[in-house]
Amino acid sequence: SYVLTQPPSVSVAPGKAATITCGGANIGGRTVHWYQQKPGQAPVLVLYNDSDRPSGIPERFSGSNSGNTATLTISGVEAGDEADYYCQVWDDSSDSVVFGGGTKLTVL
Amino acid sequence: QVQLQQWGAGLLKPSETLSLTCGLHSGSLRGHYWSWIRQAPGKGLEWIGEINHSGSANYNPSLKSRVSISRDTSKNQFSLSLASVTAADTAIYYCARARIFIDYWGQGALVTVSS
Numbered sequence: 001s002y003v004l005t006q007p008p009s010v011s012v013a014p015g016k017a018a019t020i021t022c023g024g025a026n027i028g029g030r031t032v033h034w035y036q037q038k039p040g041q042a043p044v045l046v047l048y049n050d051s052d053r054p055s056g057i058p059e060r061f062s063g064s065n066s067g068n069t070a071t072l073t074i075s076g077v078e079a080g081d082e083a084d085y086y087c088q089v090w091d092d093s094s095d096s097v098v099f100g101g102g103t104k105l106t107v108l
Numbered sequence: 109q110v111q112l113q114q115w116g117a118g119l120l121k122p123s124e125t126l127s128l129t130c131g132l133h134s135g136s137l138r139g140h141y142w143s144w145i146r147q148a149p150g151k152g153l154e155w156i157g158e159i160n161h162s163g164s165a166n167y168n169p170s171l172k173s174r175v176s177i178s179r180d181t182s183k184n185q186f187s188l189s190l191a192s193v194t195a196a197d198t199a200i201y202y203c204a205r206a207r208i209f210i211d212y213w214g215q216g217a218l219v220t221v222s223s
Contacts, residue, residue: 001169011186021110033209035153042202042213054211086153090208095166097143097155 002091006098011106018077020103022070022087032088033069035064037084037102046085047072074105082107110135112214114203116188120221126190129220130203137161137181141207144177144188146199147216154199159186164170197204 005023012018022032032050035043038041045054051063060075074081087100116128130142137160144156157167159177167175171190179186190197199219203214 022175031208036212037153042216043210044213045209045211067139088153088209094169096208097145097158097166099153099155102152 001094001096002089002098004087004098006085006087006100006103008101009048009104009106011108012074013108014053015076018074018081018105020072020074020085020105022072024070024089024098025068027070027089028066028069030065032065032098033074033088035086035088036037036054037083037086038082045104077105077107079107081105093100093103110184110205111214112203112205112212114201114214116201116217116219118217119183120193120219122221124134124221126197126201126219126221128188128201128217128219129185131186132184136191137179137184137186140205142145142179142186143204143208144199144207145202145204145216146220147202148199150195156188156190163188167219170216195221198212198223 034044034047037043047063050065062073084102086102091098110132140160141160143158159165163175174191176189185201200216202216204210205212
């Protein structure tokens with residue numbers, strides 16, 4: 001089945017930009033979705049279809065997807081952005097949802 | 109606004125069957141897929157499977173032999189059954205509205221498997 005690879009952790013200073021990658025074979029040919037999960041809470045969709053933001057998600061959250069890497073970028077990082085982030089795709093070959101392993105974003 | 113509320117047994121012994129139900133408090137099962145997702149303590153998200161209002165289901169290949177997802181359209185509910193549980197099935201289980209992406213999540217329910 002399809003595999004998504006994320007770095008276990010990313011650290012960034014407040015006000016800087018955080019970049020979280022999601023690698024997969026020709027992932028650029030798929031649509032990627034991103035979730036934020038804070039401790040003790042259910043995940044929240046922050047980006048869908050590579051770069052679309054659901055209502056209520058700040059413009060600071062953006063995304064791109066090309067080749068073998070999809071990217072979630074959080075500009076002007078705030079302390080409240082500290083969370084685990086997961087990428088996700090739909091795998092047609094197995095008719096299943098596939099998640100990346102997750103990335104813990106630490107705001108220094 | 110879609111609201112999902114889930115319930116079921118929180119403590120199981122090895123070899124028992126896990127059963128959880130998710131109720132939709134507004135809207136209808138029709139027109140969407142409804143999924144179960146779990147998260148072991150300190151681990152990432154794992155998709156278990158999905159069902160649509162017609163009863164068509166898909167399962168994670170790694171769990172397919174033990175999983176069954178059903179729905180009751182008259183009650184606006186869908187349910188998860190996971191057979192022969194072991195300690196490795198200890199996790200928070202979420203119900204969700206999902207197909208291509210997941211836009212609504214239940215509150216999550218911790219299920220612990222312990223002898």
